[in-house]
Amino acid sequence: MTGTGDETARIARRLSDRIGPFRRTLLRTSRAVADLPDIPDAQVEVLRALAAGAAAAPGADAPGAAPSALATRLGLARSTVSNLVSAMEQSGLVERRLVGGDGRRTTVHLTPLAVDRLRTYDDAATSVLVDALGHLSAEDVHALAAALPALERLHRGITPPPAP
Template sequence: MDRSTPPRTDGKPLDPRPLAVAILDISFEVRRKSHEGTGVLPLSSGVLDVIRVIERHPGITVAEVAARLGRQLSNVSSQLRELVALGLVTRERDAADKRYVALHPTPESVRIKTVLEGAWAAALATAGDRLDDDDRNRLAAALPALERLAAALAEPGQD
């Protein structure tokens, strides 16, 4: 499919711009509202992104994290030093090749992720309570498609 032509649904073009803006707005508001009361040390969105990549791909290298996030290696290295100092990521050197360093989440990192995901869910639930039943049902029905969309965006070569 030509990337310049928006995908179609029910014979009408689907404009991806409003969807992209809505997803980014939701993400921003959920993250902004959900840190309060968790007892979790405030972490920047950039650092949280690094943690999420490492938790999804234990054993990943610094270069692979940078590539997945589309960031400079030096910036990711700096964020990783912070995460290691906070006890949220460990670095393991390969016994055969000392240049190879595998990154792994710590139990504390997993705990923080669990706490934050619960807070994110609570923020969405609170906002969702202000929607009518039809909107909540539409959102529930859209979840599988949104999960597939997220997976498609995460595939290598989709940048």
């Protein structure tokens, strides 16, 4: 890493100060553009985790995820995930399915409503960002594009390894 410890700390602080507000503004603006209901961030994280699993194994019977696996993946307590899934089930965003065998274990799956809302949100977020990028200089757009691989590496660097 180049630069002094103080410089690195300033960069870290600026990133921390800006990422949260940027994410919340993008989420709020995209929801408004798409006229979507307010879905809590923690529920969106569960939806994203389930969508990533479905994308990894596409098909009509794409696998769901056990609540315990979701908890591990998201770094949340099992009880928290259980409460989130219950609320999301009541909202029609997920469904639980019994796993064959003893009939006690369940997996959580996205409903068509959730898939549609995620797609609608993603389309709206893309539109919002394309519009905002159109108001920046070519130099700023290039700088953002060039920073994306570093942001992805940074994200991997702060992501805890999966539990054994």
